[in-house]
Amino acid sequence: MKIAVIGCGYLGAVHSAAMSSVGHEVVGVDVDPRKLEMLSSGHAPFYEPGFDELLTEQVATGRLSFTDDFSKVADAEVIFIGVGTPQTEGSNAADLRYVNSAIESLKPYIGAHTLIAGKSTVPVGTAARLASEIESTGARMLWNPEFLREGFAVQDTLRPDRLVYGIGDGDTTSVAQLDEVYRSILDTGVDRIVTDFATAELVKVSANAFLATKISFINAMAEIAEQVGADVTELADAIGLDERIGRKFLNSGLGFGGGCLPKDIRAFQARAEEVGATESLQFLSEVDKVNLRRRDHVVDLAARELDALGSKRVAVLGLAFKPNSDDVRDSAALDVAARLTADGYEVRGYDPKAGETAGRVQPDLDIRSTLAEAVAEADVIVVGTEWAEFKEVDPATLESPAKVVIDGRNTLDRKRWHDAGFKVIALGRRTLEPKA
Known part of the structure; x- marks a missing residue:
């Protein structure tokens, strides 16, 4: 089939390939010239295991x-x-300007032959609104949320654990059309759920809310464990x-x-809040806190040990x-590094893949190109991301004065x-x- 993907960031680029x-x-389709140039030459503008190879291969076929x-x-x-x-800046709400702009830009080129399948994560009610906006063109709307995990995006696209279709009342035509897109995936026996617009939109955000709650639950237990001398991992x-x-x-x-x-x-x-169900999700504010x-806590621990x-x-x-x-968007590790730097500590950061992106976001941070360089003069080591390199390094071989390590991810072999x-x-x- 002939397919278009609007937006060639992390989600769109992987889905396209x-x-x-x-x-x-x-x-x-994207509006960023640098991104388009890189993708067209078979190079990803971000790091994702296996994606560069897939992208290069597919561009070479001429199909992409x-x-x-x-x-x-x-x-x-x-x-x-x-x-x-x-x-949205200054608000908790999602900024839908790019979704709205995409629909407006598409209107002159769509018609009765067109199925628009939304994959972006949007507030419930968005799909129904957009469906009404394109109704006059004859095109149809379906919401098909993504469930990608960074680091596993190619796998999650080609071998998903489920496919969700949110459709308008009785729209069997769109279901059949999207089934043809995903035919090779559906033939593996993957679960497919066909539901209404609102439920499909809620599937994505409720899944993320549940995972966030589970993570914050165990971290709340860690707070208790630290006070009473228990072990949160056990x-x-x-x-x-x-x-x-x-x-x-x-x-x-x-x-x-x-x-x-x-x-x-x-x-x-x-x-x-907008739909009058504020109390239903008040617990998520505590999850966030x-x-x-x-x-x-990690900033305080590091400062205490350094002082x-x-x-x-x-x-x-x-x-x-x-x-x-x-990806360093809202990275806890980068936040810790930036805050320690702002507090006057001499921070040397290192990441196997994210040094360049972190440097663009935090230009004042001293970022080194190897683990050895980062720890060479450090008196305290903080592990902020659970890379295999950090798990596997032999601490006895580190040429560093450091004798304190703060394992911010419970990833190290403590013994x-x-x-x-x-x-x-x-x-x-x-x-x-x-040891004495």
């Missing part, structure tokens, strides 16, 4: 192209909307054996960040919001670091004091 890989002819010309979508049978919905292991709870997303640490969970739970609360307190040593030198390992990504002579501070766990 993935749809090309299953045989469709795909054009990606990128442009800033909206007229190129005129003969597309299905047009996916994959633009961003950031948090606690998580124990309650995670209950199949009603499960162990996933019960890892205590610096908390969640990135371009989705923080802004999505805030936008969800804002929309609940717990999450942000973890950052405060006790009479030192200003600290290494922050990890700047991306999660491993296997160069190995302790045996190497470090004081090991892990969130929600008993501190291992250095």
